[in-house]
Amino acid sequence: xxxxxxxxxxxxxxxxxxxxxxxxxxxxxxxxxxxxxxxxxxxxxxxxxxxxxxxxxxxxxxxxxxxxxxxxxxxxxxxxxxxxxxxxxxxxxxxxxxxxxxxxxxxxxxxxxxxxxxxxxxxxxxxxxxxxxxxxxxxxxxxxxxxxxxxxxxxxxxxxxxxxxxxxxxxxxxxxxxxxxxxxxxxxxxxxxxxxxxxxxxxxxxxxxxxxxxxxxxxxxxxxxxxxxxxxxxxxxxxxxxxxxxxxxxxxxxxxxxxxxxxxxxxxxxxxxxxxxxxxxxxxxxxxxxxxxxxxxxxxxxxxxxxxxxxxxxxxxxxxxxxxxxxxxxxxxxxxxxxxxxxxxxxxxxxxxxxxxxxxxxxxxxxxxxxxxxxxxxxxxxxxxxxxxxxxxxxxxxxxxxxxxxxxxxxxxxxxxxxx
Numbered sequence: 001x002x003x004x005x006x007x008x009x010x011x012x013x014x015x016x017x018x019x020x021x022x023x024x025x026x027x028x029x030x031x032x033x034x035x036x037x038x039x040x041x042x043x044x045x046x047x048x049x050x051x052x053x054x055x056x057x058x059x060x061x062x063x064x065x066x067x068x069x070x071x072x073x074x075x076x077x078x079x080x081x082x083x084x085x086x087x088x089x090x091x092x093x094x095x096x097x098x099x100x101x102x103x104x105x106x107x108x109x110x111x112x113x114x115x116x117x118x119x120x121x122x123x124x125x126x127x128x129x130x131x132x133x134x135x136x137x138x139x140x141x142x143x144x145x146x147x148x149x150x151x152x153x154x155x156x157x158x159x160x161x162x163x164x165x166x167x168x169x170x171x172x173x174x175x176x177x178x179x180x181x182x183x184x185x186x187x188x189x190x191x192x193x194x195x196x197x198x199x200x201x202x203x204x205x206x207x208x209x210x211x212x213x214x215x216x217x218x219x220x221x222x223x224x225x226x227x228x229x230x231x232x233x234x235x236x237x238x239x240x241x242x243x244x245x246x247x248x249x250x251x252x253x254x255x256x257x258x259x260x261x262x263x264x265x266x267x268x269x270x271x272x273x274x275x276x277x278x279x280x281x282x283x284x285x286x287x288x289x290x291x292x293x294x295x296x297x298x299x300x301x302x303x304x305x306x307x308x309x310x311x312x313x314x315x316x317x318x319x320x321x322x323x324x325x326x327x328x329x330x331x332x333x334x335x336x337x338x339x340x341x342x343x344x345x346x347x348x349x350x351x352x353x354x355x356x357x358x359x360x361x362x363x364x365x366x367x368x369x370x371x372x373x374x375x376x377x378x379x380x381x382x383x384x385x386x387x388x389x390x391x392x393x394x395x396x397x398x399x400x401x402x403x404x405x406x407x408x409x410x411x412x413x414x415x416x417x418x419x420x
Contacts, residue, residue, distance in 0.1 A: 009219045013064065014268045015157045018181045022260065024253075027145055030058055031065035033184055034100065037141050040101060041068040042098040043091045045111045046077045047073045050145065055102055058145060062100065070094045075103065077362055078163045078172065078289060079110035079280045083329030084125040088117035089330020091140075099142040101182075104203070105151025105289070109159040112180045115139040119179075124209050126163045129173040134180070141183040147191045149242070149255035150203030150290055153209060154185035165276040165385065172283035174275075174394035176259050181304045187260060189252040196359045197243045201346035202290030204239040204255060207231060208339070209278075209293040210262035214269025214306055216400040224269030231262035232318040236342065243346045273390055273408065274300045277415060280389035281352060285376050286362040291355065294348040298339045304400040305332050312336075340420045350419045352377035366371045378416035387412045 021029060034042065042062065042063065049055050059069050072087045087110060093101070113125045119139035120128075128134055144154035157180055164169040168348060192415040195203070214224045225401030235258050241251035277300070278292035305312050313331035316323050319338035323331035349355045353376055355363065364374035376382070387409045398402055 030307035084113035087114040104148035105153040108153035112159040149259040172279040205294030206290035217270040219270040221269040227261040228265035247391035271395035275395040276390040276393035
């Protein structure tokens with residue numbers, strides 16, 4: 001064994017995952033489960049999901065069990081610190097006793113943050129940036145109803161918040177906290193049918209990032225490797241169908257499970273600079289997390305590949321490539337080719353500066369209009385500030401390859417303006 005690896009992660013840590021209900025009809029149990037957990041007055045958080053009827057349906061099921069509902073429907077993509085603080089304030093003012101989040105990772109993450117704030121007497125959520133920063137395990141119970149095959153936040157100990165108010169702002173930080181996993185997660189593929197094709201593709205690449213990063217992470221957590229590799233295979237086999245056949249039940253079900261197991265893989269197996277780059281770009285431009293991961297992924301695979309050609313050979317095979325008879329180097333290159341092909345097939349933009357309008361895009365809107373205008377600029381100022389953000393990100397220590405400003409800046413530059 002290489003000596004330098006002895007001190008990096010000598011003791012691995014398995015982080016707990018919450019109880020989960022998975023499968024068609026799982027969300028129908030929401031009222032029953034909330035009742036069993038003793039909910040009396042719950043705050044329901046969501047981004048709105050307007051036009052889907054999902055929120056109204058679930059709220060009805062909760063109220064049917066004589067549980068009062070207070071609704072907070074203003075969670076933004078890349079949830080902001082003010083979303084978290086407003087939700088926590090509403091929870092306290094309305095004397096709620098529980099949370100139910102309905103939506104994707106942004107809603108789940110914001111709700112996790114609000115629970116931490118509530119259990120720490122209203123302290124600013126940005127104080128909990130980092131690892132295990134909370135010290136009160138008695139935060140309110142939380143049922144997370146997941147509506148996307150993406151972040152897997154409903155089963156992990158991670159949450160990501162954008163700091164818009166401190167001296168670091170704009171800054172997107174990663175919190176990992178043993179006190180933050182939800183009480184119960186609910187995954188029902190029926191709730192995924194309304195996901196538009198572009199967001200389905202973006203979220204699918206988030207899953208691929210979650211699966212591939214722990215598979216090559218320097219943490220090298222053996223219990224994560226099997227689910228990570230299976231997650232990669234399931235994305236490769238199902239994402240195209242989920243994008244182009246949105247009512248294909250089998251594709252939606254398989255992507256739901258891919259999301260779930262890939263999140264469990266990174267929960268203890270770690271992430272890398274696919275996520276670090278994604279966090280940085282959305283900090284400055286409010287671009288979609290999954291879209292950012294999709295653009296960063298092949299570039300970071302290429303950057304990390306020399307550290308472990310054999311693992312990337314496995315990834316290529318999981319992506320459906322025939323690598324028989326190839327050297328490890330040639331086989332690993334097939335993994336990148338497969339990722340680029342999948343990216344093009346589901347219409348991921350070639351780079352950040354070519355990102356146009358997409359469903360619910362917030363790029364260059366609101367307070368972010370002052371930072372970069374209506375599009376991602378991609379100039380040397382962007383290269384510099386994004387690279388510096390990456391080097392301070394909580395995902396970076398697990399990256400397969402060492403990171404320095406000199407080595408990461410070219411990767412960032414290629415994500416901004418380069419093409420394959």
